[in-house]
Amino acid sequence: MNQQSQWRSRLDRIPGAAYIFLIVFAAASILVPRFFSVGNISTMLLQACTLTLLSVAMSLTLMMGSIDLSMGGVVSMCGVIMACIMRAGASAWLALPVGLIIGAVFGMFNGVMVTRLKIPAFIATFGSMGIAQSIANTISQERTVSWEVSPKTSLIDFLGNHALSVEMGTDASQTLTISNLLIITAVVVAVVWVLFRRTTLGSNIYALGANEETARLSGVSVTQWRIIVFVISGVLAALGGIVVMVRSNSVQPTIGSNLEFQACVAAVLGGNVMEGGKGSVPGAVLGALTLYTIRSAMSLMGIDTSWVQVVIGGVLVIGMLLNNYAASREKAGSLAALNRARADRAVGKGGVAK
């Protein structure tokens, strides 16, 4: 029985998002002719990089019972600022760190609004989304910003290169390509995950989301941790900005719009709930990959991209339903466990309590 329960607990630990992803992925592979090819899948993974970073950030903020709606705006803002710095002739080695720092500062701004000024995260980050987007629009004068390719910007080219390219056939769809961006994204996500699992970051985030009072009474510095998570979110959004910038070799000021919505959908698919205290980093990654699987499958089927939003909205609803279902099963399960424990105890006492 012990072994069985161990298996069960191991199964429990796999996020529900894994099943959704597998189902969607399998369905796409079977139903859409050109979907399951190394070429398409490597393109899809590359496209999913920005959203993966944002979904992980969104998942962290949701887990602690907040939300960060500003990330789309931060993607645009950081992208525009970095592009402008390079357009002015400065080196990419200057521009990228500046972008990341601005992301961090903006995250801190969000964190301070939520903790010190006690503005609800939904409102605070909604406001800062507007601020970030307006900064992007103003600086760029609402035009696409591009820069001159020169040795100074060779870092951008390097990031955009393929680290690995294997031709498995004559057709382009049979070429496996691993971009540097994909590797960087994977490394960043892995670092966040390790921080989450192996340092106090994870426990503190769960504690904040489950019950802020509990966290405070346990000696967790509530303000400090909230700000830290918003800073992480800001930095990940800035990284997302770098990814879109490298991929398109220019920055449109509205490049980040709507990304926060998709990140939210991905996080919910990954097991997050709006009340906080639940969710996981791998779940968020799988959520983002699920969305891109759908997107890629739809575009291969020749369905107009404007329909993608409709489908994503539907996916959000399905994700919510699945979360509710999981929660109700959990409740039933814990009651069963309670009864089992009671039965054990009663038997241990010879059946009668005095």
Add this chain to the structure above:
Amino acid sequence: MEREKLLEFRHVSKSFPGVKALEDINVDLYPGEVHILVGENGAGKSTLMKVLSGAYTATSGELIFEGKRIEKNSPHISEALGISMIYQELNLVPELSIASNIFLGHELKKGCFVDTRAQEKRAAELLNEIGIRVDPRTLVKNLGVGTQQMVEIAKALSKKAKVIVFDEPTSSLTDSEIQELFGIIRLLRERGVGMFYISHRLEELFKIGDRVTVLRDGRQILTDTIDHMTMESVIENIAGRKIENLFPHVRKEAGEPLLEIKSLSGDKFQDVSMTVRAGEIVGVSGLVGAGRTETARAAFGIDPYTSGEVYVCGKKLAKHNPERANKLGMCLLPEDRKLEGLALSLSIRENTVISSLRALNPTGIINDAKERREVQKSIDELEIATSTMDKLAKFLSGGTQQKVVIAKWLMSQSKVFIFDEPTRGIDVGAKSSIYQLMDDLVGRGAAILMISSDLTEIMGMSDRIYVMSGGTVVGELDQRQATQSDILQLAFSNV
């Protein structure tokens, strides 16, 4: 006593704008002592403990810990000194393991990483010390309330607590869990831990208390060793008046059966039959999870059931239709008043009329004057303590909230009342008036089915008692012949 005092409150007062919450309190605590704090809700027990934890700062007076004055208290400082609080509402993080919860905020580390293995090992030792055998890697969401409380105690121990404050620790535990908790408290006493213990269950103070302090309206009424006190004297001091008889219920002539549950089966209960007659209070006893609440919810029509029938006043109830049950004169007063019984952000008036809107206002237009008149009548009749009927329900005490729920159902002409844990978390003064009210209800020909985990209450208020265990009715007892241990034996017979 010659022993050194562990902790002392000296002339502690605390004022909030417009209220004196504590006035000149002098309470001390010795190592290895269980010091019980009793008093009605709002008497100042929790405020006093918040001064100790550093959540509040005393307006005047001082706090002495191990001979030294605590100059500036805060939750961090008191915790570092070894003062731990265990609150009624458990403060654990459901998604984390037992070990992570125990070490939350003071994790064991190896470099900058959490040393999970060391935490699990230490957690297992701590749990072992208090005699709990459970894998420290288990997620807290999979634990019962009782075990969660033990985890809280282990957490306090991990911080090397010298003083532990228990705030109503038994309010959601079953009897066997309470015994387990008392065992642990005795163990802590032997190790020299000083404990404050807040409880509304007075029989507990004679079981584990060493000394008692009674607070009323922020003042210290008395502090004395338990040997010098009796249940009556404690109650009298808490209420500030003599409560002749906590349970006023007099057996009445039982009339027609008003509620008949016939062979009801569902998910969590099988073949349950119960009858309640007019003028009767019937108690339902059993362990938490015995299927009592589930049966009541199904009978009322909130949850579906697979087979069986329910009759109210001789008429058959439709499945899964609480509105119909309501119309026939049946009502359910849930255990969690705040979640299910009341709309907290609405006023007393709005809560009271919510089930009788159609009857009060047949035209569909709100008859303001009539509503106010009827509500005032209920307030007077039930002695609901409030300055105005427009006060919001969330500002009322537990006892008053319960009365508002009763007022709501009385107004809708209910005849069959199902009370689920009617007095949980309610102080003794308000308890006695709820009991009085229940007795009045059956005096007027109503029928009451009372689910309760409090055996004293079951014995004090019921005419007949059904005992449920493992989802079935395992016994029906006449109160005059039943003893508490009969009930307990039955309650454990089918787990």
